[in-house]
Amino acid sequence: MLEQITFALGTMIAGVFGCVLYFFMSNKLLDAALPAKGVNAGRNINRANRIRPWLFMFPALFILGLYLVYPVFNSIWLSLHNRSGRTWVGLDNWVWLVKDGKFRESLFNNILWLITVPALATFFGLIAAALTDRIRWGNFAKSLIFMPMAISFVGASVIWKFVYDYRAAGQEQIGLLNAIVYGFGGDPAAWITLPFWNNFFLMAILVWIQTGFAMVILSAALRGISEETIEAAILDGANPWQVFWKIKVPQIWGTVAVVWTTITVTVLKIFDIVLAMTNGQWGTQVLANYMFDWMFRGNDYGRASAIALVIMLMVTPIMVWNIRNARKEDI
Amino acid sequence: MAELKLTDVAKSYGGKVEVLRDINLDIKTGELVVFVGPSGCGKSTLLRMIAGLEKITGGTFEIDGVPMNDVPPAQRGIAMVFQSYALYPHMTVRDNMAFALKIAKKSTDEITAAVENAARILQLTDYLDRLPKALSGGQRQRVAIGRAIVRDPKVYLFDEPLSNLDAALRVATRIEIAQLKESMPDSTMIYVTHDQVEAMTLADRIVVLANKGIAQVGSPLDLYERPDNEFVAQFIGSPAMNLLAGKISATGAQTTVTLESGGTATVAIPTEADQLGRAVNVGVRPEDLVLAEGTPLIGGTVDFIEALGEVTLLYFSAEGGRDPLIAKLPGIHAGLRGKRVDLSAASDKLHLFADGLSLRPKG
Ligand SMILES: Nc1ncnc2c1ncn2[C@@H]1O[C@H](COP(=O)(O)OP(=O)(O)O)[C@@H](O)[C@H]1O
Ligand SMILES: [Mg+2]
Numbered sequence: 265m266l267e268q269i270t271f272a273l274g275t276m277i278a279g280v281f282g283c284v285l286y287f288f289m290s291n292k293l294l295d296a297a298l299p300a301k302g303v304n305a306g307r308n309i310n311r312a313n314r315i316r317p318w319l320f321m322f323p324a325l326f327i328l329g330l331y332l333v334y335p336v337f338n339s340i341w342l343s344l345h346n347r348s349g350r351t352w353v354g355l356d357n358w359v360w361l362v363k364d365g366k367f368r369e370s371l372f373n374n375i376l377w378l379i380t381v382p383a384l385a386t387f388f389g390l391i392a393a394a395l396t397d398r399i400r401w402g403n404f405a406k407s408l409i410f411m412p413m414a415i416s417f418v419g420a421s422v423i424w425k426f427v428y429d430y431r432a433a434g435q436e437q438i439g440l441l442n443a444i445v446y447g448f449g450g451d452p453a454a455w456i457t458l459p460f461w462n463n464f465f466l467m468a469i470l471v472w473i474q475t476g477f478a479m480v481i482l483s484a485a486l487r488g489i490s491e492e493t494i495e496a497a498i499l500d501g502a503n504p505w506q507v508f509w510k511i512k513v514p515q516i517w518g519t520v521a522v523v524w525t526t527i528t529v530t531v532l533k534i535f536d537i538v539l540a541m542t543n544g545q546w547g548t549q550v551l552a553n554y555m556f557d558w559m560f561r562g563n564d565y566g567r568a569s570a571i572a573l574v575i576m577l578m579v580t581p582i583m584v585w586n587i588r589n590a591r592k593e594d595i
Numbered sequence: 596m597a598e599l600k601l602t603d604v605a606k607s608y609g610g611k612v613e614v615l616r617d618i619n620l621d622i623k624t625g626e627l628v629v630f631v632g633p634s635g636c637g638k639s640t641l642l643r644m645i646a647g648l649e650k651i652t653g654g655t656f657e658i659d660g661v662p663m664n665d666v667p668p669a670q671r672g673i674a675m676v677f678q679s680y681a682l683y684p685h686m687t688v689r690d691n692m693a694f695a696l697k698i699a700k701k702s703t704d705e706i707t708a709a710v711e712n713a714a715r716i717l718q719l720t721d722y723l724d725r726l727p728k729a730l731s732g733g734q735r736q737r738v739a740i741g742r743a744i745v746r747d748p749k750v751y752l753f754d755e756p757l758s759n760l761d762a763a764l765r766v767a768t769r770i771e772i773a774q775l776k777e778s779m780p781d782s783t784m785i786y787v788t789h790d791q792v793e794a795m796t797l798a799d800r801i802v803v804l805a806n807k808g809i810a811q812v813g814s815p816l817d818l819y820e821r822p823d824n825e826f827v828a829q830f831i832g833s834p835a836m837n838l839l840a841g842k843i844s845a846t847g848a849q850t851t852v853t854l855e856s857g858g859t860a861t862v863a864i865p866t867e868a869d870q871l872g873r874a875v876n877v878g879v880r881p882e883d884l885v886l887a888e889g890t891p892l893i894g895g896t897v898d899f900i901e902a903l904g905e906v907t908l909l910y911f912s913a914e915g916g917r918d919p920l921i922a923k924l925p926g927i928h929a930g931l932r933g934k935r936v937d938l939s940a941a942s943d944k945l946h947l948f949a950d951g952l953s954l955r956p957k958g
Binding site: 490495496498500510511514515517 | 646
């Protein structure tokens with residue numbers, strides 16, 4: 265234990281000092297190579313200034329390249345090979361993918377998640393932001409709504425397992441949902457095994473988590489709206505409902521879009537909740553969990569890589585759009 | 596059509612910070628009243644109380660005899676033009692102007708007609724489909740005014756509408772507002788500004804706000820010629836009125852004041868005998884001072900001059916006087932710097948203040 269702590273500390277110190285040393289030395293070297301004096305001082309300063317940003321960005325670019333770009337190409341390569349990753353199989357893995365029923369189920373569920381979760385989380389976040397902005401205990405309410413953000417997906421799943429927990433009729437219901445249903449005289453149900461609808465019960469967990477995120481960002485955006493446009497609208501006769509939907513929301517449309525797409529990207533990668541709640545049984549499989557299944561249970565690098573690439577293909581356009589939008593916001 | 600009456604109106608924030616008190620004011624139909632005063636004196640607050648955006652914490656405010664204290668802003672029949680324009684950034688010029696009418700569920704024909712009419716008056720016809728961000732400051736200002744016009748309100752409120760414009764545009768827009776007012780003789784307008792030139796040129800009546808209350812109400816020339824107190828005397832007119840400290844040395848139909856600087860001033864204001872010996876300030880506007888021919892009122896060495904061509908401003912310190920004084924002489928007097936000058940003023944151009952208030956009989 266002590267050894268591990270010492271090791272961790274050592275790594276941290278070495279890392280930080282290594283970085284400092286790198287920036288310091290590379291800067292020194294550059295200054296030595298292109299001195300800011302002598303006949304060429306002006307030209308040297310210009311050149312050094314052009315090189316310096318790249319010098320400082322190099323470690324980040326290098327690590328990004330190593331951990332992001334290389335894996336993409338390796339995945340493509342793996343998806344064209346067999347389960348061990350040694351024998352070339354051409355498009356076999358992709359053909360399998362198209363025909364595989366479980367893959368289609370995962371894709372369908374993923375799209376279902378994609379439509380439902382960002383919409384609901386953004387909507388609830390917007391409502392929560394609007395409602396908490398004006399009341400005295402709004403900040404307290406905000407902290408409560410934001411709290412789930414701090415819980416890991418697996419932790420959240422454990423909590424919600426208790427919400428959906430099922431005991432046969434007649435027994436004491438320890439699941440919150442069943443306790444309520446039972447309390448009103450209904451029959452307890454095993455919610456997470458109900459085909460199709462169980463998807464939505466899993467989605468509720470992510471909505472519960474992401475609403476806080478949406479609320480915080482949208483609340484900041486709402487506060488950025490010029491108070492005078494709101495007063496002008498009130499003088500123009502708009503009621504609070506109209507002020508909100510016709511004056512406030514359109515003005516933060518850009519932020520809504522960013523929040524929406526950010527959640528969308530999270531949703532596309534959704535894995536932990538499904539793994540912890542159902543592990544893809546009862547028709548709840550999603551792409552990331554399916555990939556994990558083939559990778560570590562099926563031990564098939566080829567198929568897993570093909571699924572991974574499908575996820576990447578779905579995420580990329582949304583990421584690009586998201587980044588563009590975020591940039592537009594700045595300008 | 597719309598008479599406004601404020602009775603003992605007061606405003607305090609959180610019951611502690613008092614911003615305004617004892618505001619009593621009648622505004623007649625078709626009048627253009629300007630609220631003027633230094634920054635932070637509560638002009639916007641008073642305007643916003645009239646608009647209904649700010650709660651009135653004391654007194655009553657009536658429009659046409661109907662108490663308005665608790666009437667929501669939209670039902671008061673007023674329109675407001677904000678300093679920052681407050682255009683809806685996501686709507687085109689057309690939609691900005693149409694918004695209030697759409698909310699009021701007017702017919703499409705009616706809305707189109709109203710918007711196009713306003714656009715024509717304000718020369719915005721070519722810009723109807725643009726977003727506010729694609730307009731210049733002056734155009735945005737006109738859209739803000741257009742948004743008020745389409746509603747055909749009884750009362751227009753303007754809160755420093757020109758302060759975000761450059762000098763040339765400010766003059767042009769000021770004239771446009773004056774013309775707009777002329778074309779709508781029945782509309783009552785309240786216009787807030789800290790710029791006394793705007794106040795003097797636009798107003799039928801000026802309300803000078805200071806020290807949480809009204810310092811004086813009157814027509815522009817009234818305030819200029821017969822200020823009730825030192826504050827108004829120095830606030831209206833540029834450069835500000837000079838004040839010369841002294842003591843009353845003779846009373847009667849005219850008052851004689853012995854100045855601290857040594858001179859004597861004869862002021863065409865009657866005083867009673869019991870005022871003899873009272874400490875007073877004699878006020879004289881820079882433009883009323885002339886190079887002395889008879890006995891001078893004040894004399895001093897010119898520290899500094901500003902030659903503007905049509906007039907020359909002399910900054911000088913009077914012997915024995917406290918504050919630097921300013922004289923505004925017509926024409927060019929470039930050679931006076933460092934020289935000694937003697938200045939005098941007609942006795943009917945002099946003002947007399949004791950304890951900050953004018954000794955001039957009212958009425
Ligand atoms: N919400 C508020 N709480 C406390 N004081 C305020 C508030 N709003 C304005 N004030 C004060 O009221 C005074 C008048 O403000 P304002 O009407 O905006 O002045 P101006 O004459 O420049 O338009 C200022 O001194 C300001 O500090
Ligand atoms: Mg103001």
